[in-house]
Each structure stands twice: as structure tokens, then as C-alpha cells.
Amino acid sequence: MGSNGKKTIVVTRFDPDRDEVPRTQSYEVPVQSDWQVLDALNFIKDEIDPSLSYRWSCRMAVCGSCGMMVNGEAKLSCKDPLSKYGDTVEVTPLANFPVIRDLVVETEGFLERVQRVKPWIIRAKEKAVEEGPVRQSPRELADFSQFSMCINCMLCYSACPVVGNEPHFLGPAAIALGHRYNLDSRDEGADERYQIFREEGGVYACTYANECSEVCPKNVDPAAAVNQAKVGAVLDWAKGLILPRGGEG
Amino acid sequence: MARAAHPETMGPRRPGPTRTAPPMMPPKFPMAGRYRSYTLFGACSPAFVISSLILLRITWALGDGEAAWSEVLRDLRHPLSLLYHGVALVAFLYTGWRFFIKLFGKSQPPRIGPFRPPPAAAFPPMLIAAWVVASAAVTAVAWGLVL
Numbered sequence: 001m002g003s004n005g006k007k008t009i010v011v012t013r014f015d016p017d018r019d020e021v022p023r024t025q026s027y028e029v030p031v032q033s034d035w036q037v038l039d040a041l042n043f044i045k046d047e048i049d050p051s052l053s054y055r056w057s058c059r060m061a062v063c064g065s066c067g068m069m070v071n072g073e074a075k076l077s078c079k080d081p082l083s084k085y086g087d088t089v090e091v092t093p094l095a096n097f098p099v100i101r102d103l104v105v106e107t108e109g110f111l112e113r114v115q116r117v118k119p120w121i122i123r124a125k126e127k128a129v130e131e132g133p134v135r136q137s138p139r140e141l142a143d144f145s146q147f148s149m150c151i152n153c154m155l156c157y158s159a160c161p162v163v164g165n166e167p168h169f170l171g172p173a174a175i176a177l178g179h180r181y182n183l184d185s186r187d188e189g190a191d192e193r194y195q196i197f198r199e200e201g202g203v204y205a206c207t208y209a210n211e212c213s214e215v216c217p218k219n220v221d222p223a224a225a226v227n228q229a230k231v232g233a234v235l236d237w238a239k240g241l242i243l244p245r246g247g248e249g
Numbered sequence: 250m251a252r253a254a255h256p257e258t259m260g261p262r263r264p265g266p267t268r269t270a271p272p273m274m275p276p277k278f279p280m281a282g283r284y285r286s287y288t289l290f291g292a293c294s295p296a297f298v299i300s301s302l303i304l305l306r307i308t309w310a311l312g313d314g315e316a317a318w319s320e321v322l323r324d325l326r327h328p329l330s331l332l333y334h335g336v337a338l339v340a341f342l343y344t345g346w347r348f349f350i351k352l353f354g355k356s357q358p359p360r361i362g363p364f365r366p367p368p369a370a371a372f373p374p375m376l377i378a379a380w381v382v383a384s385a386a387v388t389a390v391a392w393g394l395v396l
């Protein structure tokens with residue numbers, strides 16, 4: 001835990017009351033060898049410049065708050081060792097998001113997308129309590145458990161080139177979440193979600209850059225979810241064409 | 250320096266009370282880091298369009314008499330055509346490697362009706378085997394060994 005000399009942390013600053021456009025500011029930080037990028041930002045905030053704004057909470061890659069671009073890569077700053085970078089480290093807000101202040105981005109658009117895919121269990125008819133719980137086997141759980149590990153850190157949105165060019169795109173995390181419920185054996189709402197997936201900006205907007213999966217800190221593999229959802233959406237559409245009453249009831 | 254993203258990217262439907270700085274594209278897009286592979290993948294698409302048009306012309310010539318067929322064969326032997334087909338072969342191999350070997354396996358849903366697809370790791374050897382067999386069959390037909 002010894003000192004590792006000094007590093008220059010170049011941080012993007014933006015004050016909506018003062019700045020027309022974002023600017024950069026450099027800070028000399030005496031770093032420890034076991035520090036993460038977040039530790040350097042906390043040092044700046046505590047010791048050099050209390051006006052620096054950024055989000056963080058758990059410091060253990062669980063809450064998903066501290067996502068930012070570090071040397072051009074989307075990272076959780078609490079899980080990104082400073083030691084792997086050179087003497088200068090550039091920290092900028094998450095790409096593809098409007099910036100509210102410094103490293104704080106607007107998350108409302110993301111939350112709207114997540115809500116659109118109906119991320120909850122939909123049942124045609126709820127079982128009465130007396131009928132007991134809806135059971136699920138370990139194998140059925142394994143079908144979707146990987147996609148339920150998402151912590152909503154938005155790194156996948158920040159890395160996706162389609163998100164930056166197609167403003168209506170649902171995006172990787174929201175589609176992965178919807179797909180997670182479609183695969184859940186307790187859920188009966190796949191038809192509704194596939195309808196949403198087939199709309200403009202749905203799953204077919206994805207061009208499989210695979211960057212979302214590369215940057216995902218929890219190995220959710222959203223690119224796999226999106227492309228599995230493409231197959232599911234086609235099969236659901238074909239079922240509606242072939243089966244009587246579109247396969248309903 | 251990153252270029253600007255679409256101005257409405259990831260913005261809320263109703264703008265909030267605070268003025269925001271516009272979203273920027275990922276700084277390494279399109280030609281640095283892993284994006285290079287993706288950009289190259291997209292850049293291969295003209296080869297598919299051009300080759301499809303060539304295939305259409307060949308098919309058309311088949312029903313257009315011997316003179317038309319001879320003309321197509323002569324065109325295909327032109328040095329520029331040979332050069333193009335060399336480039337197209339590289340483009341097809343790269344596209345096939347990236348899509349079928351790297352990405353195809355994990356794109357399979359865990360279940361299609363009552364069936365489960367093979368594990369993702371099984372796809373590359375299966376697809377390579379299928380490609381070798383199909384290529385050998387086409388070569389055998391083209392060489393006049395069968396049919």
C-alpha cells in the first residue's frame with residue numbers, strides 16, 4: 001500500500017451556469033499503489049477541489065453509480081486500478097449521455113428505456129395464495145440468471161456506437177433486462193415485450209458491435225441477450241402469422 | 250477527440266430544468282481499439298453487394314446463350330476481376346470469422362420451443378466442419394468430379 005509517486009488526473013469539468021462547453025482540468029495526485037481511479041477522484045474532492053462532481057456509492061462494483069470513461073474506455077471507477085495506467089489518466093463523463101455537471105450524466109433517458117421493456121413478471125392470471133408458490137427448477141433459473149446480474153451502471157450504453165447514432169434505440173441493458181423476463185419460466189408477458197422489441201429502435205437496431213459485452217463489469221453479455229432477443233422476436237412474429245389467433249389462448 | 254453523438258441520444262423525453270452538455274460518441278469510435286474490428290466488419294458489406302450483382306449477372310448469362318456465357322467467363326478472367334475476387338475472399342473470410350466463429354454461438358437462445366441448441370463453444374468446430382464440407386462439395390462439382 002505504499003506510495004506510487006504522482007499521477008496527473010485530467011478531468012472533464014462542466015458547470016452549466018458558467019461553461020458553454022465542457023473543459024478539462026488537471027490535478028497532480030500523490031497516488032497509492034492499491035488505489036482505484038475513484039480513490040484519486042475522492043482525493044481531489046477531499047484535498048484539492050471540493051467543487052468536483054461525480055457519482056459513487058458502494059466502492060465494490062455493486063451499485064453501478066461510478067461509471068465513467070477512463071482513458072477512453074467505459075469503466076466502473078471503483079474497480080479500475082490506477083496502477084495499470086501511465087503518468088497521465090484522462091477521466092471524462094460516460095459517452096453517449098448528456099452531461100449535467102462535471103462527470104455526472106443525465107440518467108432519465110436510461111430509466112425511461114428500462115421501464116419501456118416492462119421489467120417485471122407478467123402473469124395472465126395470478127395464482128391464489130392457497131395454490132402455493134410458482135415453482136422454478138435450477139435449470140430454468142440458469143436460462144436467465146446471467147442476464148439478471150446487471151447493476152444498471154450504463155457502461156454498455158456508453159460503449160455502444162448505435163446508441164450514439166440512433167436516439168430511439170432501447171439499448172443493451174434494457175433489452176437484456178426484458179430478455180431476462182422473457183426467459184423466466186414464471187413470466188407470461190413475452191408477447192408484449194417482443195412487440196416492443198420489434199418497434200423502431202428495438203432489437204433490430206443493434207448491429208452487433210459487441211462492445212456492450214466487452215465493457216460489462218458483471219459479465220452479463222448484453223450483446224448475447226440482444227441477439228437472442230432478435231431470434232425470439234422473429235419466432236414470436238412467425239408464430240403470430242401461422243397459428244390461429246396469433247398463437248394467443 | 251470524440252465527435253458529437255446524436256443530440257437527442259439518451260436524453261429524457263422532457264428536458265430537465267438544468268442545461269446539459271451534449272452527448273459525445275465513445276472516444277475510440279470508429280477506428281481505435283476494438284471498434285476497428287467492428288468498423289472493418291461493416292466495411293466488408295460492399296463486397297457482399299458487388300458479389301451478389303456478379304452472381305446475378307452470371308445467372309442471367311446462363312439463360313442468355315453461349316455467347317453471353319463466354320463473355321461472362323472472359324470478364325471473370327480479367328485481372329481486375331481476379332483482384333476483386335481476392336479482396337472479396339478476404340472480406341468473406343473475415344466476416345465469417347467475426348460473425349460465425351466469434352458471435353454466432355452466444356446468439357442462440359437457451360431454448361427454441363422444446364429444443365436446446367448445442368453449447369456456444371460447440372458452434373465454431375461445427376461451423377468450420379460445415380464450411381469445409383460445403384467448400385469441398387462445390388469444388389468437386391466445379392472441377393467436374395461429380396455431376
